[in-house]
Amino acid sequence: MKAFRIIFISLILVFLYAPIAVLVGNSFNSSKYGQKWGGFTLKWYEKLLENDSLMTAFGHSLLVAVLAATTAVVVGTLMTLAIYRYRFPLKKTTSSALFILMMSPDIVLAITFLVLFMALGVSLGFWTLLLAHTTFCLPFVVITVYAQLKGFNPYLFEAAKDLCASEWQIFTRIVLPLLLPAIAASWLLSFTLSLDDVIISSFVTGPEYEVLPIRVFSMVKVGVSPEVNVLATLLLVVSTISIAIFVLLTKNKQLNKSN
Amino acid sequence: MSDKSVLLAFNNVSKRFDSSDILVDFNLDIYDGEFFTILGPSGCGKTTVLRLIAGFERTNDGVITIDGKAVNDIPAEQRPVNTVFQSYALFPHMNVEQNIAFGLKMTGVPKAEIQQRVTEALELVKLSGFEKRSPSQLSGGQKQRVAIARAVVMRPRLLLLDESLSALDHKLRQQMQMELKQMQRRLGITFVYVTHDQEEALSMSDRILVMNNGQAQQIGTPREIYEQPSNLFIARFIGEINVFDGTVIEKVNEFSYLVDIGGVSKKVRCDQRLQENDPVHVMVRPEDLRIEYLEDKPQGRSGFMGIVVERSYTGQTLDSLIDLGEGRMIQSSEFFNEDDPDFDYSIRQKVWVDWVEGWEHVIKKSAI
Numbered sequence: 235m236k237a238f239r240i241i242f243i244s245l246i247l248v249f250l251y252a253p254i255a256v257l258v259g260n261s262f263n264s265s266k267y268g269q270k271w272g273g274f275t276l277k278w279y280e281k282l283l284e285n286d287s288l289m290t291a292f293g294h295s296l297l298v299a300v301l302a303a304t305t306a307v308v309v310g311t312l313m314t315l316a317i318y319r320y321r322f323p324l325k326k327t328t329s330s331a332l333f334i335l336m337m338s339p340d341i342v343l344a345i346t347f348l349v350l351f352m353a354l355g356v357s358l359g360f361w362t363l364l365l366a367h368t369t370f371c372l373p374f375v376v377i378t379v380y381a382q383l384k385g386f387n388p389y390l391f392e393a394a395k396d397l398c399a400s401e402w403q404i405f406t407r408i409v410l411p412l413l414l415p416a417i418a419a420s421w422l423l424s425f426t427l428s429l430d431d432v433i434i435s436s437f438v439t440g441p442e443y444e445v446l447p448i449r450v451f452s453m454v455k456v457g458v459s460p461e462v463n464v465l466a467t468l469l470l471v472v473s474t475i476s477i478a479i480f481v482l483l484t485k486n487k488q489l490n491k492s493n
Numbered sequence: 494m495s496d497k498s499v500l501l502a503f504n505n506v507s508k509r510f511d512s513s514d515i516l517v518d519f520n521l522d523i524y525d526g527e528f529f530t531i532l533g534p535s536g537c538g539k540t541t542v543l544r545l546i547a548g549f550e551r552t553n554d555g556v557i558t559i560d561g562k563a564v565n566d567i568p569a570e571q572r573p574v575n576t577v578f579q580s581y582a583l584f585p586h587m588n589v590e591q592n593i594a595f596g597l598k599m600t601g602v603p604k605a606e607i608q609q610r611v612t613e614a615l616e617l618v619k620l621s622g623f624e625k626r627s628p629s630q631l632s633g634g635q636k637q638r639v640a641i642a643r644a645v646v647m648r649p650r651l652l653l654l655d656e657s658l659s660a661l662d663h664k665l666r667q668q669m670q671m672e673l674k675q676m677q678r679r680l681g682i683t684f685v686y687v688t689h690d691q692e693e694a695l696s697m698s699d700r701i702l703v704m705n706n707g708q709a710q711q712i713g714t715p716r717e718i719y720e721q722p723s724n725l726f727i728a729r730f731i732g733e734i735n736v737f738d739g740t741v742i743e744k745v746n747e748f749s750y751l752v753d754i755g756g757v758s759k760k761v762r763c764d765q766r767l768q769e770n771d772p773v774h775v776m777v778r779p780e781d782l783r784i785e786y787l788e789d790k791p792q793g794r795s796g797f798m799g800i801v802v803e804r805s806y807t808g809q810t811l812d813s814l815i816d817l818g819e820g821r822m823i824q825s826s827e828f829f830n831e832d833d834p835d836f837d838y839s840i841r842q843k844v845w846v847d848w849v850e851g852w853e854h855v856i857k858k859s860a861i
Contacts, residue, residue, distance in 0.1 A: 389578045389582035392582070393583075408584060411586045
């Protein structure tokens with residue numbers, strides 16, 4: 235019985251991680267086509283750094299991811315507070331609209347953005363990309379921040395008000411410090427989502443502003459080059475780190491429990 | 494109470510949530526310096542009254558005044574009122590000292606004074622040395638004390654306490670009751686305490702308001718409320734009481750009437766004016782009943798024969814449930830006297846039930 239369990243778990247792990255292991259292994263494989271192990275090398279890493287078009291696309295991706303995550307976090311946090319604390323017309327519609335946005339298939343969102351930008355006559359590029367990325371990150375921010383907000387003692391805000399704090403003071407001294415873990419976590423989540431998006435990006439950006447996933451995608455069409463393996467490995471490391479931080483930040487519920 | 498100047502008043506205040514009326518034409522005066530308790534079952538509107546005073550809710554109609562000035566349009570942060578929340582609502586990201594200093598900081602009190610007042614407040618609630626603790630490191634009772642210190646340090650005219658002791662265990666609660674009462678005397682701040690616990694209300698308050706269904710039922714000292722409840726709801730809500738239904742036979746003198754209770758005539762006192770044949774409730778507290786072990790009805794005395802159906806020994810008292818026949822059950826509670834050989838009634842034993850004339854409380858039946 236115990237042996238069976240170990241075999242079963244091993245199989246699942248192999249199933250999940252074998253492809254990734256192969257990819258990471260190949261990034262250090264001196265044999266170009268990766269069918270067999272040709273010895274350890276770092277030359278593909280060097281080659282990647284020399285590949286200007288790939289590095290430019292990487293720079294674009296980072297810039298968009300940072301800006302989109304930041305904008306989504308600012309707008310999303312304020313939206314969450316509005317939904318949590320105030321009554322306003324269309325409040326229900328606003329929150330369910332966010333869910334629809336999150337549940338929609340990427341391809342649908344991609345086409346919607348494209349149609350919208352075409353109708354407005356906006357030329358595709360950095361701005362359209364940033365706008366689209368901010369939009370699809372928004373619901374994830376709202377959900378993460380709202381979850382944390384709901385964990386608070388609802389009387390905290392009244393207590394602050396009772397102790398003569400103005401709305402602004404309540405925001406800066408109570409709400410913001412308490413929400414910081416959720417805000418940071420949702421920023422990292424948005425950053426990762428933006429960084430590895432292919433479908434929406436390929437619809438809403440133009441040829442002069444290429445982002446990394448699209449560049450890789452077009453490179454792979456003519457065969458997997460070892461540089462792509464290297465790049466994927468690096469991205470994997472970045473994503474793993476941000477997700478680990480995200481988990482750590484959201485897991486730390488000590489703040490909520492103390493009341 | 495040395496002086497009786499009104500500090501807070503509700504004048505015909507109404508409050509609705511959506512379409513349900515919580516308060517209708519509600520009137521209330523709270524005097525400066527008193528320990529005032531609002532007592533009632535959950536959902537009676539007592540917390541709404543408190544939230545209206547604090548400024549967390551706004552009235553639909555009527556005027557609330559503090560020190561004679563209408564405060565309807567003054568927001569919570571500008572009222573000379575502070576609240577101790579039921580759930581404490583301490584700021585989890587601040588330590589004890591920062592929690593207590595928060596309100597003073599918001600009002601721009603100079604740093605040195607903040608330091609001094611925080612230290613005093615901590616002394617008052619006996620938590621000196623806990624300055625740097627975080628709320629998550631405190632017990633329920635300690636959180637309670639911090640919450641009180643955080644409100645008291647603001648030196649409010651009125652301190653509102655919302656079921657503040659209900660989360661504490663019995664022993665701690667009794668201790669905190671004493672301390673709250675002492676604190677109130679020492680600080681001279683008017684306390685408005687909301688609770689559903691009648692024992693708590695009786696032991697701490699100068700005056701009690703009993704509420705039910707959004708209406709004030711009775712306002713009075715604990716003694717008045719307990720001994721002269723103005724209706725059946727209050728009588729039953731404040732402790733145990735036995736209610737005998739009766740009819741007035743005749744007037745004996747200005748305050749005394751002869752009443753027929755299921756065939757037994759009893760002379761009772763009543764401050765209300767009663768007419769012949771008026772239906773009345775004659776109410777007697779379990780501890781005011783006199784129970785005697787007698788097999789037969791004694792001659793020349795008016796009382797009731799009954800059978801003990803249930804008994805429970807509480808340590809201080811012996812409580813019995815006595816069947817008087819015709820579906821009438823009464824409760825008695827007697828102080829334990831170990832030397833009394835007759836004290837120990839066994840179940841199914843016949844007893845004679847009576848009470849000292851004048852210890853009953855009589856109200857007209859229509860006054861429900």
